[in-house]
Amino acid sequence: MSGTAEVTLEQVLHNRERRVLRQRATIKAFGCPLLSITLVNPGPVKDSASAREVMACALQAVGCLMAEQRWPVVHREVHFSSTGPEALFAVDASPNALKIATTRLEDVHPLGRLWDIDVIDMLGVACSRSTVGRPPRRCLLCDDVAHVCVRSRAHPLKRILQAVEEIVDAEVPMMELVKEPVAVVGLEASVSTEVAAPFAHDASVAGESWP
Numbered sequence: 001m002s003g004t005a006e007v008t009l010e011q012v013l014h015n016r017e018r019r020v021l022r023q024r025a026t027i028k029a030f031g032c033p034l035l036s037i038t039l040v041n042p043g044p045v046k047d048s049a050s051a052r053e054v055m056a057c058a059l060q061a062v063g064c065l066m067a068e069q070r071w072p073v074v075h076r077e078v079h080f081s082s083t084g085p086e087a088l089f090a091v092d093a094s095p096n097a098l099k100i101a102t103t104r105l106e107d108v109h110p111l112g113r114l115w116d117i118d119v120i121d122m123l124g125v126a127c128s129r130s131t132v133g134r135p136p137r138r139c140l141l142c143d144d145v146a147h148v149c150v151r152s153r154a155h156p157l158k159r160i161l162q163a164v165e166e167i168v169d170a171e172v173p174m175m176e177l178v179k180e181p182v183a184v185v186g187l188e189a190s191v192s193t194e195v196a197a198p199f200a201h202d203a204s205v206a207g208e209s210w211p
């Protein structure tokens with residue numbers, strides 16, 4: 001995801017703290033579990049046109065999923081800033097059901113590998129993939145578990161960015177050709193555009209860690 005504005009690790013960490021505070025406040029305000037959506041967005045440049053496109057596709061796919069499952073989205077906010085796009089949905093559904101469905105979306109949608117959809121329960125705790133019987137996410141470049149490669153810095157950043165770019169270049173134009181909500185194997189497309197509460201574009205913080 002090419003762009004210009006680099007962010008520091010400190011900014012990313014600071015943003016993560018703010019995200020947690022915002023999650024807590026949202027749970028308190030709406031009394032529902034949350035979907036916290038960020039991007040798999042390695043490297044110091046977090047905000048770019050392609051990052052925003054990948055997030056737009058995530059919002060569309062998650063919107064479809066919520067509509068298809070008839071899960072009421074009681075609040076939705078999206079943030080674009082130098083630390084990268086992120087979104088927060090408060091959804092009146094069980095955290096476990098949300099985790100099963102969103103993990104599937106991450107695994108089967110052509111762009112899903114670039115999305116990081118956390119499900120936060122009412123206690124503010126993120127549900128893990130293992131609690132719904134899903135294996136950990138794989139590395140973008142090899143068959144190892146992604147976080148193992150990140151931690152050991154197994155691959156040069158340049159190659160990881162290239163892998164991300166290849167997915168974006170191959171899949172984002174396909175998404176844009178599809179005027180109807182995106183159909184995903186096993187997830188029937190349905191009308192999705194009415195599920196959202198007012199769509200808050202906000203220039204506050206957003207982000208994602210990088211190795």
Ligand SMILES: [Zn+2]
Nearest residue numbers: 139142144149
């Ligand atoms: Zn790897």
